[in-house]
Amino acid sequence: MANFDRILTPLNVGSTVLPNRMVMGAMHTRLETLDRPHERLAAFYGTRAAGEIGLILGGGFSPNPEGVMEEGGPLFNSASQIEEHRLVTQAVHGAGGKIILQILHAGRYAKVPHCVAPSSGKARINTFSPHALNNEEAWRTIADFVNTAELAIEAGYDGIEVMGSEGYLINEFTAAVTNQRDDEFGGSFEGRIRFPLEVVRAVRARLGGAPLLIYRISSIDLMDGGMPASEIAEFAKQVEAAGADLINTGVGWHESAVPTIAASVPRAAWREAIRNVKQAVSIPVMASNRINTPEVAEELIASGAADLVSMARPLLADPDFAKKTRLGIVDEINTCIGCNQACLDRIFTERTATCLVNPRAGREIEFPMGKASTFKRLAVVGGGPAGMAFSINAAERGHQVTLFEAESRLGGQLNMAKEVPGKAEFNEMLRYFNVRLHKLGVTVRLGEPASADELVAGGFDEVILATGVTPRVPDFVGIDHFKAVTYVDVLTGKVVVGSRVAIIGAGGIGFDVAEFLLGDAEESLDRHAFFRAWGVDPENIRHGGLTSGRSHGKPRRSVHMFQRKDEPLGKRLGKSTGWILKARLRKASVTMIAGATYNAIDDEGLHYTVDGTSHVLPVDHVVLCAGQNSNRTLYDEIKARGLNPKLIGGADVASELDALRAIDQATRLAVSL
Template identity: 80%
Template sequence: METPDKILTPLAIGNHVIPNRMVMGAMHTRLETLDRPHERLAAFYAARARGEIGLILSGGFSPNPEGVMEAGGPLFNSADQLDEHRAVTSAVHKAGGKIVLQILHAGRYAKVPECVAPSPGKARINTFPPHALTTDEVWKTIADFAHTAALAVEAGYDGVEIMGSEGYLINEFTAAPTNRRDDAFGGSFAARIRFPLEVVRAVRERIGREPMLVYRISAIDLVEGGMTGEEVAEFAQQVEAAGADLINTGVGWHESAVPTIAATVPRAAWSEAVRNVKQAVSIPVMASNRINAPDAAEQVIAAGIADLVSMARPLLADPDFARKARLGLTDEINTCIACNQACLDRIFTERTATCLVNPRAGREIEFPIGVVSAPKRIAVVGGGPAGMAFAINATERGHSVTLFEADARLGGQLNLAKMVPGKAEFHEMLRYFRVRLDKLKVTLRLGEAATPEALATGGFDEIVLATGVSPRVPDFAGVDHPKAVSYLDVLSGKVTPGQRVAIIGAGGIGFDVAEFLLGDAEESLDPQAFFRAWGVDPKSVTPGGLIAAADPEAPRRSVFMFQRKDEPLGRRLGKSTGWILKAKLRKANVAMTAGATYDAIDDEGLHYTVQGKLHVLAVDHVVLCAGQNSNRTLYDQLVARGLKPRLIGGADVASELDALRAIDQATRLAVAL
């Protein structure tokens, strides 16, 4: 696309001017739990500042112990912590950026026994019931916000963001179902919004006019009894009057039954909710959620929906996002594919965040930079994610790389993944790899199967095998019957299954095949289809912006899923996305059977046993998704010649087409050679 101009325009926020309209949104990383945490955080944020992002919003820090996300979570309430934060702010400022500290009180989402809330009532996503704050404790909490804000300014932050969205403490005050108080902070709408307004006023009074004061408002709650759009607009006006310089928009609560940032959500889907805020106030407003490309950001600004765009995970994927946008190098942006595998799924399972497409994210100090002193000639075999990632990173280090791929096109099984509804962003991943390989002038030998002879006599210093996987064929009668087909043949279009289909294997591939077979409308590309399917009123006329979901269209096929394990199907899917896929399959009446033993496939269909009882399911096809085996024939041939090839990706470990592990492993090997 052409170089965007709206998102490159400077903007005044209070007494500060930022160079462009692109902001790194706040996100949890859990980097503080690793070794050398402050060095890691400084390197992490400084890399984004060097990448020319207009403003950085830090991860959330609680103003008091009861508000932390989890035991040992980020807390900033003591002058003893100033030097730790100065390490971060000085690194960002040295790199030419600006950074704001987010103050986040988790409320009843805090995974600590001391968690608090406006009223009694345990959150569905927490095991700890909260203590209901007394009126005196509410005022003490307001003072705690102001105290942390003052510390942030003293530590060198350019301002603070007050987190009032996503179902955390402040949001719990504004929603009637979680605020059943009978004091001055509950009851009427005016009373329910008093707490956040008092926080804004206290913070502004404490830090003065110079630092930025950002407020993150819930533009649409997506929970029963949440605010209406009219209430959000009125609230935004009062936030401005209380002293905010900028309003950032959040979407949904963490316990909402509507996806908000997964790949199934269309880009910039929440624009109407953001526009509602923008039209209500005179200070700048920031859009967020599923804005992952310069053209999407440009459209939001050009349409007057918002003044800035907040991009959190896209800055994990590519710290140079803003610089590339300025230089017109948009094809070279490593796009966030909203898979959530390495970021949200890790955070929700108490691990540290990184990025599937960029393993350096949050690990900057672990990766050497610059070129090697003694470059090598390296052959890499396999043009899937592992092979391409290795070739790119090794070439960037100064090595001469030749990539062999037996197919006429790059991508490997990414070419199958992109065919699944909701995974259209995989096209962007492939685009980035192809553009980068071309830019680096990596020697590509497409349509050429690497032979042991060619590798052994090619003068290569290193041979890296990313030869991938092949489907595992289960061992029972009839797997060679015409009704039995591989997931490869189905997703590639080689085989078109009939109207009744059984799927053997309920891992990630099995679920992807099920969604592919159902032929669902591509909700991720059509906002209106998405809103209808999930029961969303984007204008929030109703409380929380929820309406009755439309009845799903009749599925294209009848699908039956089976697995050997005697546990709920989909139990091992991604923490933040698996529930979405399972909900869609339930709506399509997909039958799911656990604890199955497969007996045979024949003209009658699939014969199987559950709890000792034999069954026969009449189907047109049985799709085999029973795992994979590593392709190591070439490896064995090279070892037999006395060579020492290196294995990466599926060729090393054949597990569920794990692109996250494959790309990380390939990147680390490339920089280590």
């Protein structure tokens, strides 16, 4: 069994002793926008405290109205709000945990018309232009930070974290690219770092020595005009001198053109930037970004790059992450796969966060726990994400489950998804499902297609069909030509396509196939390959940590993507990851053609029409990614025998490889029985 002595060792931070080195990082959830918001937040954080995480960073809450993330966003600036926050702190303390309030002023990222910044200049990710704070307003904002910090302690928080990273207001003061001031808060390096130092000093003076004071520093800005490593190290020293007990590290700005937390980023990729901070100070330093397993956390601390680790999304995926590590059952950790589909993509589209692999996240009050009142014998047909998720949740409720899978292994379309460069984390998902099915005693019958006769005669109380989808084959001349293959043929290795390829369909599957045909898996597994591909200087010698250019190797294939809709290709990809996919395909010179009508496939290639003009594209293969059809053959047979089976996943709704909807639906059905 792996040794996790370092991350399980207590740590003295200021006047506080943390029971282990694992921290839940602050994240936006938008739970405050739902009904019973504080009950939801209390259940959300209380569940993670019960899971033995060493410290929870909650928030971030703005200290004033102009600093909120969006209209109605989290704001804590009045004593009238204290009782609401006490519901959260009492839940955490009652579960044996500790919680910090993060104070976050969004600066020019605030999606409100009255947003502010150190200098004028609109962020490219915001529609509003900021008002440049004058000197008096800057000092007033510092006082607002102090006010919120004091309110947080009154509400029972164990301390506060000052958010100085990710391109928010404080980070905008420290970077020359967003600070063109010539007063005491700008100009020289000393002027640019004065605002955050004054915040830390003032908060420390008001709170005294006992409550924890954490500062989150931008360890690498990934922006032209950002701070170089030498300035960041000196700044960290001064943050320590100003009174911080611990320095947390952030990576990049939200408008950076470099991915920082998606699955395409290698695990613990940013250790050089974090180590630069660690070597500069004597107080503990916390690492963050793409740390999703105990092994990665242990190795990172062992390397000397950090003293403890912050994990936000991994605590969405499994609130018992720390407890399972202590108990030595790390194979049962439901690992964050870095997909961003249910967390960041939802936040960026004004919805509440949850988790693809754990639909209970953020919805704790909606899901009953414990055993069912009556146990049933259940047959589940289909071992893809829906079938596996249902089987696990039903077995946890005490039901006797038999899972039929026609193939020789579980996984369904996950087995294709994990072959796509940047999606290797799906292996963790499959590992978790397999381990839990075994430990829960689910009967798994591999290589056994379930028949209607068997299901009808089997004495099952319920039959759940998770039989998935089949590729939709469009109807036009030559669709049966040998050059026409489906995405299943390609991703399973049944067909090895040639050097010139057309892809019909530009949804998520189409882009995944393009990545598969072009991508370099090393980029998401090796941080040095990742840095070369994205033009990153991990040592951050130049301002902002960017190099003069990216590496452009010769593409493995010539790929052309087509769609019928006359709109930009990839328009409906995930908000937080779609731009990464499109950027990589542009780098590989993929052509993208919208508004296409498909005429024929023949020996010459693909015949198509755009804007009334006919074209012929010479290609070796045409990959069909034109959607899916629900596989309901067995459903129809069973219905004809008088049973009423339940459909889940793709068998219910044939959407693209949508594990998010499938797992959510399966979980809800399992807990409703």
